[in-house]
Amino acid sequence: MAGHVTGDAAPAATGRKVHLRVQRIRPAYQQIADELRTQIVSGQLGSGDRLPSEPELCKAFGVSRSTIREALRVLASQNLVETRRGATGGSFVSTPDPERSVAALGASLGILVDTPRLHLDDLLEARLLLEPMAARLAAERADTDTISAVLAAADSPRQPSDPRSFSGHFDFHSTILMATGNLLFTMMGQPVADVLRTRLHRAEVVSSAEWDQANESHRVIAQHIAAGDPAAAEQEMRNHLNDLRPLYQRAGSW
Amino acid sequence: MAGHVTGDAAPAATGRKVHLRVQRIRPAYQQIADELRTQIVSGQLGSGDRLPSEPELCKAFGVSRSTIREALRVLASQNLVETRRGATGGSFVSTPDPERSVAALGASLGILVDTPRLHLDDLLEARLLLEPMAARLAAERADTDTISAVLAAADSPRQPSDPRSFSGHFDFHSTILMATGNLLFTMMGQPVADVLRTRLHRAEVVSSAEWDQANESHRVIAQHIAAGDPAAAEQEMRNHLNDLRPLYQRAGSW
DNA sequence: CGACTTCATTATGTCAGACATATGACCGTT
DNA sequence: AACGGTCATATGTCTGACATAATGAAGTCG
Incomplete structure (x- = not known):
């Protein structure tokens, strides 16, 4: 399915009792948020930089616009980006605050x-x-x-x-x-x-x-x-x- | 339009120059996240409590499911809730961590x-x-x-x-x-x-x-x-x- | 020529409906 | 009692459409 962005994350193959839930695949919106966060935190994207628009991100990641929007919500609520509507709108990397x-x-x-x-x-x-x-x-x-x-x-x-x-x-x-x-x-x-x-x-x-x-x-x-x-x-x-x-x-x- | 959850938040009626962008209405997903966050932080919803399901939240707030999902993404990425899929799934209030x-x-x-x-x-x-x-x-x-x-x-x-x-x-x-x-x-x-x-x-x-x-x-x-x-x-x-x-x-x- | 208005464009916000998939409970069988 | 299959439930993802905000360009007027 198009939404499966990357492969499985296999559970830890150890004998010790672990409390993590065996969830093989992180949701696509989470993976996309992770990828964009890495670009921000590493400095690839700096303060004030504009992310690609929602349709552009759809093309880049091969997922639907609602999945992209959920990923952007994750980043925005972690104060990494802020979004603005309008012709010059988009998602912009936040200034550290x-x-x-x-x-x-x-x-x-x-x-x-x-x-x-x-x-x-x-x-x-x-x-x-x-x-x-x-x-x-x-x-x-x-x-x-x-x-x-x-x-x-x-x-x-x-x-x-x-x-x-x-x-x-x-x-x-x-x-x-x-x-x-x-x-x-x-x-x-x-x-x-x-x-x-x-x-x-x-x-x-x-x-x-x-x-x-x-x-x-x-x-x-x-x-x-x-x-x-x-x-x-x-x-x-x-x-x-x-x-x-x-x-x-x-x-x-x- | 159904998505307008509450009335306008008028800009500050003062003579001083303010840097806030004049955005009258906060997006519906933000307002819903704020409302749910208030319930969590005030103790109305405690650790482990399950929020109403997505369709139930749609009915309660009178908005679409994608708007609800964006609100839940905001809360989840602020570590206030965590969502699980499946028959016993839903969004659960996180234990403070x-x-x-x-x-x-x-x-x-x-x-x-x-x-x-x-x-x-x-x-x-x-x-x-x-x-x-x-x-x-x-x-x-x-x-x-x-x-x-x-x-x-x-x-x-x-x-x-x-x-x-x-x-x-x-x-x-x-x-x-x-x-x-x-x-x-x-x-x-x-x-x-x-x-x-x-x-x-x-x-x-x-x-x-x-x-x-x-x-x-x-x-x-x-x-x-x-x-x-x-x-x-x-x-x-x-x-x-x-x-x-x-x-x-x-x-x-x- | 500056101020103002209008309009087009662009981007996000929201919606409805559908389908995919994960997950646990339940039931029947061995 | 254990196991496998089924089903109901809930989230995850998608498609397509429309609403609305916001900016800049163009035209008009004084």
Whole structure:
């Protein structure tokens, strides 16, 4: 049948008990997605490059247009391509976007945290590793623009009831993560912070006094960063996160 | 037209210049995927639950089967569902799988590291934050089974030319990350380690003597963990990673 | 000559219907 | 109880058609 794109993938010929389902042939749409992904990841197709049109891909792979479309859906939802309609439409290779990775990891953590594999304490522990170090690096590295951004973020206090807090600009912790100058801090720290924030927001267990105290800690941390004092910035961030711990644990018990 | 699942999403009525393309209606397959994703992420549909069959989803959403199938492709490639053919087939909500998140993050990092946004030094810096702390936590927490695994991993030296190194069992660094008992260490550390290992493997710049030295460090770290000495395990891991730094930087200049 | 409108072209989005194939349950036979 | 065959069910793939979005070219008007 035309849809059988490649030959069989025989199951592992071993004596050990394996849990894989014996499925000889991957669906054609999956194989086509795999082939196109390989071209993208290897650099054969670069950011902004346009894939052949759907009819052209049909000819190239010898399959129907609905099979091609399913393959493109796979790639698009993995943020490898994006499609546009119209005369200049088509599927274009996406620009690498860390924000999407952050969102995807955050979604995974959000699901995992409600299973026995991941606990709130694990998130708090990881945060306690990342964010004090982030504050330290920010104090060491931040240029004047970055320092301005950190100070501004500390000066815009937020509470869950304030819708402006979540619209348009990063909050204080995000700004610190970015101020490290190392994108990995954001990619690792942001998903953790997002899950924790969502949980706190949902639980509605933080008093105004507690918010005021948190905002004050933000200001102190920002001032240490502005003053170029890494040790103080790190220590203050660690104290701040330790102070927050009971709030998260209170939220976690709901 | 039947495919228009919901009304228009009007563009933001603001004076500020926005870069979003004015696309009033999200495709139906995207809207359907969003709706099903919400049911999964919110817990309305749990792991193992079967979604309605394709014809049933057609009736429920009032769209064609190819539109439904495209929506299912979106969810499946985001690891939210998996489909099986046959009489007991259908689409089933996936069990949360951190390995897939690790793979996805690793793929993102692998792409990003070749852009100006992420450098090899950033990966090394993140690793230098995570893995010494992982060694420390492993020394504090590991039970006898975990200690056995760490010792065994240290005792199976590996080189890039040895295909057995990469088949079936975790390497030493992975074992340390898991030995923390905090899944986040694996989810954050493994992708970084994988990108670095791939780069080192590809560059083929490590001599046998350097491998021997690395293996020796592994044994020393494992012994500190077995002895329950967190400070020594952390310091030795930090020293080990610092020793490796020139190898990665050599690989990075190719 | 610039602005505006119209239209053609191109590409994706969606549909209906059909057929292929995988898969497990069920039933009859040994 | 085991095995083989059959059947129902569900997904995989296909074909052909039409809808619709989006862009650029061409013509018109002031």
